[in-house]
Amino acid sequence: MATYREQGIVLRSYKLGETDRIVHLHTQGRGKVRAVAKGVRRPGSRFGGRLEAYSHVDLQLYEGRNLDVINQAELLASHAAVRADFATSAGASVMVELVDLVAQEGERDNALFLLLRAGLQALDAGPADPAVFVDAFLLRAASIVGFHADTAACAVCRRPGPHAFLSVKAGGTLCSDCAPPGTRAVDPAVIAGVGLLATPGEWASLPAFARDDALAHRTAASYARAFVEHHLDRRLRGYPAVPRG
Amino acid sequence: MYEGAVQDLIDELGRLPGVGPKSAQRIAFHLMQADTADASRLAEAITQVKATVRFCQRCWNISEAEECRICRDPRRDEAVVCVVEEARDVVAIERTREYRGRYHVLGGAISPIDGVGPDELHVKELLGRLDDEPVEELILATNPNVEGEATASYLSRLVTPLGVRVTRLASGLPVGGDLDYADEVTLGRAFLGRRELGV
Ligand SMILES: [Zn+2]
Ligand SMILES: [Zn+2]
Numbered sequence: 001m002a003t004y005r006e007q008g009i010v011l012r013s014y015k016l017g018e019t020d021r022i023v024h025l026h027t028q029g030r031g032k033v034r035a036v037a038k039g040v041r042r043p044g045s046r047f048g049g050r051l052e053a054y055s056h057v058d059l060q061l062y063e064g065r066n067l068d069v070i071n072q073a074e075l076l077a078s079h080a081a082v083r084a085d086f087a088t089s090a091g092a093s094v095m096v097e098l099v100d101l102v103a104q105e106g107e108r109d110n111a112l113f114l115l116l117r118a119g120l121q122a123l124d125a126g127p128a129d130p131a132v133f134v135d136a137f138l139l140r141a142a143s144i145v146g147f148h149a150d151t152a153a154c155a156v157c158r159r160p161g162p163h164a165f166l167s168v169k170a171g172g173t174l175c176s177d178c179a180p181p182g183t184r185a186v187d188p189a190v191i192a193g194v195g196l197l198a199t200p201g202e203w204a205s206l207p208a209f210a211r212d213d214a215l216a217h218r219t220a221a222s223y224a225r226a227f228v229e230h231h232l233d234r235r236l237r238g239y240p241a242v243p244r245g
Numbered sequence: 246m247y248e249g250a251v252q253d254l255i256d257e258l259g260r261l262p263g264v265g266p267k268s269a270q271r272i273a274f275h276l277m278q279a280d281t282a283d284a285s286r287l288a289e290a291i292t293q294v295k296a297t298v299r300f301c302q303r304c305w306n307i308s309e310a311e312e313c314r315i316c317r318d319p320r321r322d323e324a325v326v327c328v329v330e331e332a333r334d335v336v337a338i339e340r341t342r343e344y345r346g347r348y349h350v351l352g353g354a355i356s357p358i359d360g361v362g363p364d365e366l367h368v369k370e371l372l373g374r375l376d377d378e379p380v381e382e383l384i385l386a387t388n389p390n391v392e393g394e395a396t397a398s399y400l401s402r403l404v405t406p407l408g409v410r411v412t413r414l415a416s417g418l419p420v421g422g423d424l425d426y427a428d429e430v431t432l433g434r435a436f437l438g439r440r441e442l443g444v
Contacts, residue, residue: 012358017263044419048428053391055430075429083391086355086398093357093395238357 002063003071006027006030010055011103015041022067024052024100025059028113032103035061035068050201053077054092054120067112077117079124088123091130094101095137097238098228111144111213115200120205124204131198131244132210135221138228138236139198147171149224151195154178160192162166166227189213193220214245251277302431303374305350305367307332315347316338322346324381328371330354330388338386346384349374354392355399358388371400375407382410387417389434415440 008025011032016022019042025033032119040047048072050057061073082088082195099116103109119137123130138151150172153160157178165179166172166186173191174183197207209215221244229235247255251273259269276284300306301313304326311395315321315335325346330336341372351366373426374380385413387393401411418427427435 015263044422046425046428048435049389049430051430052430078430078433080430080433083394084398086395086402089391089395090357093391096356182269237360241357241362243356 003060004030004063005058005060006033007056007058007076008033009096009099009113009120010051010053010057013037013051016225019045021051023183025057026099026103026113026116028106028110028111029034030105031107031109032100032105033061033068034105034171035059035070036064036160037070037073049078050075052078052083053096054082056117056120058083063243077121077124078232079120081126082120082123085126087243088126088130089236090243091119091122091134093238094134094236094242095123097236098141098232101142101230101234109144112141115140115144118203120199127207129207129245131209131221131242132206133203133215134239134242135201135217135224136197136206137225139194142228142231143198143200145232147226147227149194149198151191151198153200162188164188164191166194166223167189168223168230171231173228186219189216190219190223193217194223197221199226201211210245294300300350304348305352305370306335306348320345323378324383325386326371326374326378326380327386328383329386330393330396335357344417346382348426351387351396353386354396356392356395366396368400368403375404375409382412384412384414385415 006029007026007118011024011026013021013023016036019039020038022033023037024043025035027033037047037051039045040051055075056077058074062069062071065141079195082092084199095116103112115137116243118132122133124125142149148171151161154163154175155167155170155172156174159175161173163173163175164185165174165176165183167174191211193213196205197220225236225239254273255269258264258272259266267437297309298307301316302397303312306313306315322345326349327338327344327346328349328351330351330353332350335350338344348370349367351368353361353366355361355363385397385400387396397413405411415438417438418424418431
C-alpha cells in the first residue's frame, strides 16, 4: 500500500462505526483529504487529542481504495485556546466550514492552507472581538477561490476608485455611471472597511477597525457574508453562532 | 430492492445510527429466519419503551415517571448539578459511585456547523432550574472535544454572572497507562487540571 506524508489542518470529523472517525483535513500539498482515523474515539488511542478540529498536524497516511487511512499524526499546533472559548470556537467553526465547502480533493491549494492557518492563529491569540477575523477570512478565502471583492476600481468598467457604491452581485464597488439608478451611496468608511477585510495578510489592524468604527464594521461584515454566500452559492450554517458586539 | 414488507424493514433498520445498508439487510434477514417469539419480543420491547419511557421534566434524563429516579431521591444533593450531553453520560457517571448531586441532560452539544445552537438544547430549562432550585455549583461534564468544549465555554459565560460556581470535569491521563505514551494534547490538559495534594 502506498503511503504519503502531508501537513494538514483538521476541518471536522464524523463518527464511523464504534471507535473510528472520518476526518476532513485541508492539506498543504493535496488539498482536501478525507481519511479514516482508526480507534481515535477509544480512550488512550495513539492519536489522543491530536485529530480534533483546528489542529495543525503532520500526518502519515495510507492510500485506500475509497478513503485514505491515517497511520501517524504528529501535532504541529493544537490551537487549544480556540477550542476553550465559545466565541473563538464559533469563529473557527465558520472558517473550517468554508474551507470544507470550497477545498477540492487532490487539488493543491497552499494559499487556502496558509490563510486557514493564519486565521486560526489569529483566533488562538484570544482576541477580544473574534468576529472581525471571521469577516476578513470570508473575503480572503473567496478571493483565493476566484471571487475577489474589488474596492480599488469599478467592478464593471474598471475605472479606478475609490467609488461610493457597493454591489454583492457585481463583486465590489461601482462607479456612479455603472451603479443601477436608485442605488444608495455607502459611507467611505464601509468601502475602506471592505477593502481592509479583503486585503491578504492584513490581520493586525482588524481589531482597531472593529473597535473604532463599529457601525462601518457591522455593514462591511454583512457585505462579506452576503458576498461569500452569493458567489459560492452556499449558506454558512455556523455564521449566526459567532458572537457580535 | 425487495418486496414490500422486507424492504420496509430494511429501510427502517437503515435509519438507525451506525447501521449501513449492508448491515440493515443482514439484520432483516436474521429477523426473518428467527423464531416468531424472538421477533415479537423485540417488537414488544420497542413498543414498550416508546409507551412508558419519557424524559424527566426536571433534568431531561430518561425516566419512567414525571421525574426520574435521581431527581426524586431526597438523598441527592440539590446544590450540585452536573451538566451532561446525553442520558448515557448519566449512566457512566453513576457507575463511578463518586457523585451524589443531580444532573441536567442537554440533549447534545453546540455545533454551529450542524445547525445545533443553544436553542436546540435544554439550556433554557437549565437557567430555569438555577432560578427555582438552590444550586450552588454547576459541574460541566460535556465531552472533551470541540463541540463539548464550545458548549462548556458557552454555559460558563452564561451562568458565571449569576453567582453560581462553575467547574469543569478534569480531563487527563488514562488510569493504568504510562505517562510517556500520552499524547501532548492529553498531557497538556492533565497539566491544566492538576490539583493540590493534601499532606
Ligand atoms: Zn463603472
Ligand atoms: Zn431527573
